Amino acid sequence: MNKRKLEESDDGDRPSKQLNSNQKNNNNNKSVEPEETYTVEENNNWIPKKESYSQKYYDILEKRKDLPVWKQKAEFIEKIKKHQTIILVGETGSGKTTQIPQFVVDAGLVKPNTMVGVTQPRRVAAISVAQRVADEMDFKIGEEVGYSIRFEEKTSSKTFMKYLTDGMLLRESMHDPLLERYSVIILDEAHERTLSTDILFGLIKTVLKKRPDLKLVVMSATLEAGKFQKYFDNAPLMQVPGRLHPVEIFHTPEPERDYLEAAIRTVISIHKSEGEGDILVFLTGEEEIEDTCLKIQREVKNLRLDPLTTLPLYSTLPIYQQSRIFEPSEHRKCIISTNIAETSLTIDGIVYVIDPGFSKQKTYNPRSRVESLLVSPISKASAKQRAGRAGRTKPGKCYRLYTEKSFREELEVQTHPEILRSNLSSVILQILRLGVTDLVHFDWMDAPVPETMMRALETLHYLGALDGEGNITKTGEIISEFPLDPQLAKILITSPTFKCSNEALTIAAMLSVPNVFQRPKDNRNDADAAKKNFDHYEGDHLSLLNVYHAYKKNQENTNWCYDNFLNFRALKQADNVRSQLARIMSKYKLSLESGDASSRYYYQNIRRCLATGFFMQVAKLEKKNQYLTLGDEQSVIFHPSSGLTKKPEWVIYNEFVLTSQQYIRTVTEVKFEWLMETAGAYFNDMCAGQNPPKKTKDIIEKNRKYLSTNNYNNNNNQKR
Numbered sequence: 001m002n003k004r005k006l007e008e009s010d011d012g013d014r015p016s017k018q019l020n021s022n023q024k025n026n027n028n029n030k031s032v033e034p035e036e037t038y039t040v041e042e043n044n045n046w047i048p049k050k051e052s053y054s055q056k057y058y059d060i061l062e063k064r065k066d067l068p069v070w071k072q073k074a075e076f077i078e079k080i081k082k083h084q085t086i087i088l089v090g091e092t093g094s095g096k097t098t099q100i101p102q103f104v105v106d107a108g109l110v111k112p113n114t115m116v117g118v119t120q121p122r123r124v125a126a127i128s129v130a131q132r133v134a135d136e137m138d139f140k141i142g143e144e145v146g147y148s149i150r151f152e153e154k155t156s157s158k159t160f161m162k163y164l165t166d167g168m169l170l171r172e173s174m175h176d177p178l179l180e181r182y183s184v185i186i187l188d189e190a191h192e193r194t195l196s197t198d199i200l201f202g203l204i205k206t207v208l209k210k211r212p213d214l215k216l217v218v219m220s221a222t223l224e225a226g227k228f229q230k231y232f233d234n235a236p237l238m239q240v241p242g243r244l245h246p247v248e249i250f251h252t253p254e255p256e257r258d259y260l261e262a263a264i265r266t267v268i269s270i271h272k273s274e275g276e277g278d279i280l281v282f283l284t285g286e287e288e289i290e291d292t293c294l295k296i297q298r299e300v301k302n303l304r305l306d307p308l309t310t311l312p313l314y315s316t317l318p319i320y321q322q323s324r325i326f327e328p329s330e331h332r333k334c335i336i337s338t339n340i341a342e343t344s345l346t347i348d349g350i351v352y353v354i355d356p357g358f359s360k361q362k363t364y365n366p367r368s369r370v371e372s373l374l375v376s377p378i379s380k381a382s383a384k385q386r387a388g389r390a391g392r393t394k395p396g397k398c399y400r401l402y403t404e405k406s407f408r409e410e411l412e413v414q415t416h417p418e419i420l421r422s423n424l425s426s427v428i429l430q431i432l433r434l435g436v437t438d439l440v441h442f443d444w445m446d447a448p449v450p451e452t453m454m455r456a457l458e459t460l461h462y463l464g465a466l467d468g469e470g471n472i473t474k475t476g477e478i479i480s481e482f483p484l485d486p487q488l489a490k491i492l493i494t495s496p497t498f499k500c501s502n503e504a505l506t507i508a509a510m511l512s513v514p515n516v517f518q519r520p521k522d523n524r525n526d527a528d529a530a531k532k533n534f535d536h537y538e539g540d541h542l543s544l545l546n547v548y549h550a551y552k553k554n555q556e557n558t559n560w561c562y563d564n565f566l567n568f569r570a571l572k573q574a575d576n577v578r579s580q581l582a583r584i585m586s587k588y589k590l591s592l593e594s595g596d597a598s599s600r601y602y603y604q605n606i607r608r609c610l611a612t613g614f615f616m617q618v619a620k621l622e623k624k625n626q627y628l629t630l631g632d633e634q635s636v637i638f639h640p641s642s643g644l645t646k647k648p649e650w651v652i653y654n655e656f657v658l659t660s661q662q663y664i665r666t667v668t669e670v671k672f673e674w675l676m677e678t679a680g681a682y683f684n685d686m687c688a689g690q691n692p693p694k695k696t697k698d699i700i701e702k703n704r705k706y707l708s709t710n711n712y713n714n715n716n717n718q719k720r
């Protein structure tokens with residue numbers, strides 16, 4: 001590999017400040033004065049104060065004082081008191097996520113019966129950081145310091161600091177448009193430019209004009225500060241250094257054909273020949289990560305190397321398993337993670353980073369209305385963030401599995417904001433609920449493509465959420481209340497008509513949690529056999545229903561879940577989600593009904609109900625195993641995880657997946673006439689226009705003609 005040290009010209013790769021050993025020793029030798037623990041201002045008297053603190057509190061306090069941001073506490077407090085909005089750029093590991101909210105409290109800026117709200121783009125970060133801050137403040141999580149993520153909230157009447165996902169704050173704004181429960185809002189990881197964060201930019205900017213008492217801190221880990229400053233009316237900038245040690249960068253001399261094999265090879269090489277320190281490998285998804293963990297363990301065993309603790313990390317991994325990455329190990333750790341470890345989590349002990357240069361990114365095709373996750377090259381900003389994970393505790397090394405030329409000439413400077421590559425249906429409905437009618441002139445930081453906005457409005461119209469004038473209908477209001485994709489919410493709304501509300505609730509809940517089927521890398525055959533016991537011959541949505549019914553029938557038993565290779569925590573979460581969704585249905589007087597399970601129409605009614613929401617995600621059998629998706633006309637096959645063994649003529653699907661092949665996942669059989677009944681206007685419009693998709697038009701017209709002829713013949717037979 002080519003080797004070079006980080007230079008000043010690397011545009012932010014080099015730490016802007018380093019602590020020398022004397023400085024660090026001085027910090028460590030400081031005595032702990034109790035009066036330093038809180039600098040509580042007069043108007044902070046309502047916040048609970050402790051008469052004494054645990055030894056753990058004082059131990060953590062010493063570590064807090066070593067964080068780069070601690071040295072700028074007074075500067076931050078002075079700035080936030082003087083200005084309504086400030087932009088804070090702090091490199092990963094600077095301590096901004098945990099310390100800035102506490103500085104806000106210490107500054108006396110949290111008014112009685114309000115909170116400081118700190119947004120995170122990822123659920124795992126919201127939970128783990130809230131827990132850390134609760135420990136730092138010597139409070140119990142869920143009391144004074146809490147968190148809120150989709151379908152889970154841990155707060156109380158005493159909560160004055162809440163970490164929450166950006167999507168949850170956006171949802172809260174529908175019922176609290178001026179965000180009056182907050183004195184200070186901190187938008188963390190703003191550089192990630194998630195869909196919800198971008199919408200919050202525009203909404204909060206408007207709220208700030210109506211609420212001079214509200215303070216906003218926008219925190220970013222990358223130097224795109226100028227853009228943020230300009231957007232927020234030239235708000236002042238504060239910079240905090242991050243890494244304490246230099247990082248060496250290595251590039252491959254030639255492009256790697258197989259980045260997975262190269263990553264495994266590099267892990268083994270480091271483990272064999274490099275000094276102490278943990279390894280962090282960035283990969284793109286759960287399956288890839290689990291496979292690589294298994295292969296690394298095999299290599300270590302075959303080569304008779306010292307033990308290596310291999311740990312996966314991805315967003316759907318249960319929290320208790322995610323927490324293992326923070327636990328000490330007697331052996332070297334190798335953490336294999338998605339880009340969740342880029343900025344959202346700080347993992348001490350990492351000395352070696354392996355960066356293949358890819359991540360999964362959400363992409364949306366407005367013409368086909370298909371949203372999918374694609375493996376794509378990362379940006380320069382992401383590459384620098386990844387390198388920055390090394391060198392937190394000692395000098396580190398980053399191995400980039402791509403050439404230096406690729407880094408300089410091929411990688412984009414920044415990752416494209418989600419708003420430029422996402423389905424906007426859900427957020428546009430939320431914006432409209434907030435009373436924003438002029439979407440074109442909404443204060444976007446980066447305006448979405450007009451075609452994407454038009455498709456979102458059309459989708460909402462076809463779902464019955466908007467009328468012909470673009471106004472929200474009663475159905476649209478109810479859809480917006482569900483923390484679900486609008487298509488799933490529509491299914492719940494129509495379910496009483498088909499007498500399958502309880503079944504629809506279960507399916508919606510099961511689709512809203514991590515995969516309930518477990519497939520351990522060392523026991524896949526048994527897991528696959530166990531899954532077959534729950535498969536329904538008419539579709540995967542019905543298989544999920546079978547799993548939930550069996551889970552309840554077996555009294556939610558953990559041993560039963562284990563024996564059947566089912567994720568107990570995911571099922572428990574689905575049960576909780578289901579209860580929350582049921583409460584929303586009851587609030588809007590949507591009756592909770594079930595049909596007769598012994599009736600021949602029981603499963604048919606459920607499938608017809610599913611078609612009322614998923615009619616835009618339809619595929620038609622074209623060849624033996626090949627299906628054609630209507631609209632975008634992609635040739636696809638069922639995902640290997642599907643239990644639908646027969647090949648029905650028409651199917652709806654939950655997800656389009658592009659890996660080595662084009663797959664549709666979570667697939668259920670439907671009939672063409674159901675699609676016409678529920679969404680005739682949608683299919684008519686698809687076939688109209690100047691350039692309708694040819695195959696789609698031919699298929700629809702042919703089947704419509706066949707349906708019409710059959711109905712005519714049936715009517716004649718009935719008359720006879």
